[in-house]
Amino acid sequence: MARKLLLEHINVPGINTLDVYRQKGGYRAVEKALKTLSPDDVVEEVKKSGLRGRGGAGFPTGMKWSFLAKPEGVARYLVCNADESEPGTFKDRYLMTYIPHALIEGMIVASYALGAKTSYIYVRGEMMPQIRILERAIAEAKAAGFLGKNILGTGYDLELYVQPGGGAYICGEETALLESLEGKRGNPRIKPPFPAIAGLYGCPTVVNNVESIAAVVPIINDGGEEYAKIGIGRSTGTKLISASGNLVKPGVYEIELGLPVEEFIYSDEYCGGIANGKRLKATVAGGSSVPVLPANLTLKLANGDPRLMSYESLSEGGFATGTMMGSGGFIAFDEDQCIVRNTWNFSRFYHHESCGQCSPCREGTGWMEKVLHRLEHGHGKMSDIDLLVDVSKKIEGNTICPLGDAAAWPVASAIRHFRDEFEWHVREPLKSQETNYGIAKYAEPIAKAEVTTDN
Amino acid sequence: MLKVEEQQPVVFSSALTVKFDDLTSRYPEGKQKSALLPILHEVQAELGWLSANAMDQVAAYLKIEPIEVYEVASFYSMYFLKPQGKYVLEVCRTGPCCLVGAEKLMDHIGETLGVKENEVTADGLFSWRGVECLAACGFGPVLQIGPEYTFYENLDEQKVDTLIEELRKK
Numbered sequence: 001m002a003r004k005l006l007l008e009h010i011n012v013p014g015i016n017t018l019d020v021y022r023q024k025g026g027y028r029a030v031e032k033a034l035k036t037l038s039p040d041d042v043v044e045e046v047k048k049s050g051l052r053g054r055g056g057a058g059f060p061t062g063m064k065w066s067f068l069a070k071p072e073g074v075a076r077y078l079v080c081n082a083d084e085s086e087p088g089t090f091k092d093r094y095l096m097t098y099i100p101h102a103l104i105e106g107m108i109v110a111s112y113a114l115g116a117k118t119s120y121i122y123v124r125g126e127m128m129p130q131i132r133i134l135e136r137a138i139a140e141a142k143a144a145g146f147l148g149k150n151i152l153g154t155g156y157d158l159e160l161y162v163q164p165g166g167g168a169y170i171c172g173e174e175t176a177l178l179e180s181l182e183g184k185r186g187n188p189r190i191k192p193p194f195p196a197i198a199g200l201y202g203c204p205t206v207v208n209n210v211e212s213i214a215a216v217v218p219i220i221n222d223g224g225e226e227y228a229k230i231g232i233g234r235s236t237g238t239k240l241i242s243a244s245g246n247l248v249k250p251g252v253y254e255i256e257l258g259l260p261v262e263e264f265i266y267s268d269e270y271c272g273g274i275a276n277g278k279r280l281k282a283t284v285a286g287g288s289s290v291p292v293l294p295a296n297l298t299l300k301l302a303n304g305d306p307r308l309m310s311y312e313s314l315s316e317g318g319f320a321t322g323t324m325m326g327s328g329g330f331i332a333f334d335e336d337q338c339i340v341r342n343t344w345n346f347s348r349f350y351h352h353e354s355c356g357q358c359s360p361c362r363e364g365t366g367w368m369e370k371v372l373h374r375l376e377h378g379h380g381k382m383s384d385i386d387l388l389v390d391v392s393k394k395i396e397g398n399t400i401c402p403l404g405d406a407a408a409w410p411v412a413s414a415i416r417h418f419r420d421e422f423e424w425h426v427r428e429p430l431k432s433q434e435t436n437y438g439i440a441k442y443a444e445p446i447a448k449a450e451v452t453t454d455n
Numbered sequence: 456m457l458k459v460e461e462q463q464p465v466v467f468s469s470a471l472t473v474k475f476d477d478l479t480s481r482y483p484e485g486k487q488k489s490a491l492l493p494i495l496h497e498v499q500a501e502l503g504w505l506s507a508n509a510m511d512q513v514a515a516y517l518k519i520e521p522i523e524v525y526e527v528a529s530f531y532s533m534y535f536l537k538p539q540g541k542y543v544l545e546v547c548r549t550g551p552c553c554l555v556g557a558e559k560l561m562d563h564i565g566e567t568l569g570v571k572e573n574e575v576t577a578d579g580l581f582s583w584r585g586v587e588c589l590a591a592c593g594f595g596p597v598l599q600i601g602p603e604y605t606f607y608e609n610l611d612e613q614k615v616d617t618l619i620e621e622l623r624k625k
Binding site for chain 2: 075084085086087088089090092093118124125126127128129159161163164165166167168169180181182183184185186201242243244245246250251252284288329331333337341342345346349352353355
């Protein structure tokens with residue numbers, strides 16, 4: 001069995017309560033950090049752990065913390081990004097539902113490290129049940145002296161609040177989130193300045209994902225070096241993977257980074273294979289924004305070596321043959337699924353969620369949705385396929401925030417790997433309404449590359 | 456319809472204004488506008504939707520311009536700017552849920568309730584709509600019902616029928 005750092009006690013009855021959470025070793029990290037470590041020591045441990053942001057960008061958390069400006073007499077803020085909205089991702093909802101104190105404990109330790117006296121957990125508005133769970137957990141922690149004035153007699157004060165969003169994917173982007181937390185529309189800000197210099201209310205601010213903050217707890221308990229021993233290369237520690245789509249056992253799994261993708265999909269410890277005895281056609285490995293891959297490139301690198309669940313291995317081969325770890329939203333498509341239809345569905349999502357600030361994204365996502373709609377519904381032209389590529393290229397890199405890229409990549413990658421399926425929709429407009437293209441060549445095994453010697 | 460509704464006076468209950476006071480206390484002095492989103496959720500939970508009158512009163516409470524409330528209420532998808540059914544069934548329509556049958560389920564809901572997306576049933580009890588990813592992809596198809604945002608997972612037509620029947624009897 002793989003090591004579990006976040007979900008070890010997830011099945012313990014009552015683990016959502018402070019008492020049971022403490023019986024299982026909870027709030028040790030708060031005691032250790034506040035009583036025996038300086039804030040800089042905590043930052044140092046997180047740096048040593050090699051923890052990378054779990055929300056999608058994969059930026060080293062310790063480094064992000066060390067960028068925080070600390071001008072005299074100016075408040076600093078920690079804001080937890082619990083706006084989980086990336087299609088395919090549902091790990092943060094799961095963690096907050098079943099083990100809310102893991103997040104609260106992480107927030108206290110991280111706030112201490114950053115010198116924040118007031119911190120916010122920005123939860124997407126649809127998660128009202130989770131908001132109530134967190135508020136109850138905060139009240140418990142406060143009653144036990146882990147929050148409020150003079151925590152554990154150390155002189156450190158912290159207030160922690162939960163803030164609901166209003167239903168907007170864009171607020172997962174950290175500057176849009178801060179705008180929303182200030183009571184405005186979720187329009188991303190132009191950077192620089194980065195939030196580390198001017199964030200919430202213009203004050204230095206760190207924004208971290210739920211899972212990143214929860215991971216601080218085992219890092220402080222066991223030490224950054226111990227955490228870094230788990231995983232592979234620069235992908236240290238464990239990662240929550242949200243598995244969905246046509247799987248025997250969809251759900252949230254904690255994996256040690258470096259697990260082979262094939263083992264994750266097919267072993268009984270994880271997803272248990274493809275549902276209904278079907279074959280795997282394609283995957284989206286890291287949430288809807290990352291490139292879609294056919295089954296063969298999901299399981300193997302272009303050279304035939306096994307692909308692993310790590311930041312490096314998933315992106316091996318660049319966009320030509322690779323994808324990204326993203327938020328860990330792993331979506332599996334069986335042989336009956338239509339890539340054109342799914343790409344249209346995702347494009348509709350990005351069009352709906354574009355904030356409208358930047359023309360390439362506001363207009364481009366709409367065009368992509370329309371063109372994909374007609375391809376899927378039998379009115380497409382062969383030239384539409386290149387038109388989509390053209391539009392996606394004109395969005396990519398030309399917007400204030402990464403939503404534009406996130407909208408462009410699924411379309412570009414679908415055409416890169418599944419062009420013949422798009423062409424089939426144009427050639428067979430009626431047939432494509434009644435049946436689907438099937439698995440075609442997408443699962444054909446990739447041969448292991450011959451080892452050549454250069455002498 | 457909107458116009459008629461707009462002219463109805465809106466009075467916030469004292470219980471509601473106590474909640475507003477608690478919410479605004481969470482932010483530094485002068486930053487009370489931060490409470491706007493949570494306050495709009497509270498108002499919608501009480502009134503069912505956000506009328507212009509209700510939004511004007513929120514603006515007055517927060518000491519901000521009405522336009523600052525309108526632009527926020529119209530930006531975020533959870534706020535209703537016109538009356539809805541008592542129960543709004545919001546079904547996830549994004550990729551992973553569609554892989555496991557969300558589209559068929561929406562068709563079924565439309566047929567069962569006898570109304571199109573975003574329409575209200577004659578008895579005022581129900582409306583429904585497709586919404587974007589609700590972060591429960593492993594348990595799809597899913598739907599939620601406000602104002603508590605109770606979640607219903609791993610749905611099929613039979614489960615939805617039972618749910619609708621139960622809500623009718625309530």
